[in-house]
Each structure stands twice: as C-alpha cells, then as structure tokens.
Amino acid sequence: MEGKSNTARYRIITDTGGNKYRFFCALSGAAICTTKPVCGDTQEEELKIAWEEGKQYFNHCHKCGNWVGDAMYNADVFQCVACAPWEARPEFCSQCGTKISPGDTFCKECGSRLRYMEVTI
Numbered sequence: 001m002e003g004k005s006n007t008a009r010y011r012i013i014t015d016t017g018g019n020k021y022r023f024f025c026a027l028s029g030a031a032i033c034t035t036k037p038v039c040g041d042t043q044e045e046e047l048k049i050a051w052e053e054g055k056q057y058f059n060h061c062h063k064c065g066n067w068v069g070d071a072m073y074n075a076d077v078f079q080c081v082a083c084a085p086w087e088a089r090p091e092f093c094s095q096c097g098t099k100i101s102p103g104d105t106f107c108k109e110c111g112s113r114l115r116y117m118e119v120t121i
C-alpha cells in the first residue's frame with residue numbers, strides 16, 4: 001500500500017504530444033481518468049501538471065490518505081470505503097423506515113440520501 005502518496009496511482013501513456021497520465025482508484029483499481037498529454041522538463045513536473053487535471057475526479061480519504069473515485073468514497077465521513085465500510089450504513093432508512101439493500105446510496109422508497117449512523121470527523 002502506498003497510502004499517503006501525493007497523487008493517485010498512475011500509469012504513463014506515451015503520446016505524440018507528450019505523456020498522458022492515467023490515474024487509478026486506490027481501492028477498486030479502476031481507471032478514473034486519463035489526462036490530456038502533458039509536457040514538463042522533468043517527470044516530477046509532468047506528474048504535477050497531470051495531477052492538477054486528474055485530482056478533480058478523485059476524493060482524498062482523510063483517514064488513510066488514499067485517493068479514490070466517487071464509487072469508493074463515503075462523502076458523509078470524508079473517508080474511503082476501506083476506512084468507513086458500507087457495512088456501517090444503517091439497515092433502515094432514517095426518514096421512512098424502509099429496509100435498505102446493501103450498496104444503496106439513496107432510499108428506494110423516499111429518495112433520501114442514506115447516511116452513516118455515526119459521523120466520526
């Protein structure tokens with residue numbers, strides 16, 4: 001685990017106009033975005049430019065420092081789902097009491113955004 005890295009995991013894709021950077025979710029491993037070709041004097045500089053573009057598609061876990069895509073991020077507690085697992089979600093909707101299926105983000109019945117019981121920020 002790279003953990004507290006400054007950027008998401010990436011792969012460089014060589015292109016005619018420069019190097020493209022493809023950034024990956026730390027948890028799912030899914031490719032979240034691929035940048036436009038960037039040019040820099042050093043690889044470090046290139047990465048910095050590419051990450052300026054790439055990071056808007058990522059969320060930073062405030063606990064472990066992982067960079068993850070929206071699907072692997074719990075915005076209620078600002079943590080990735082490895083730190084704040086979906087299992088911590090309530091079983092029933094707090095608004096209408098409907099039983100919630102695992103993985104639901106919104107209540108099927110009333111449309112409320114499902115939230116964690118405990119918010120530990």
Ligand SMILES: [Zn+2]
Nearest residue numbers: 061064080083
């Ligand atoms: Zn985390």
Ligand SMILES: [Zn+2]
Nearest residue numbers: 093096107110
């Ligand atoms: Zn509901």
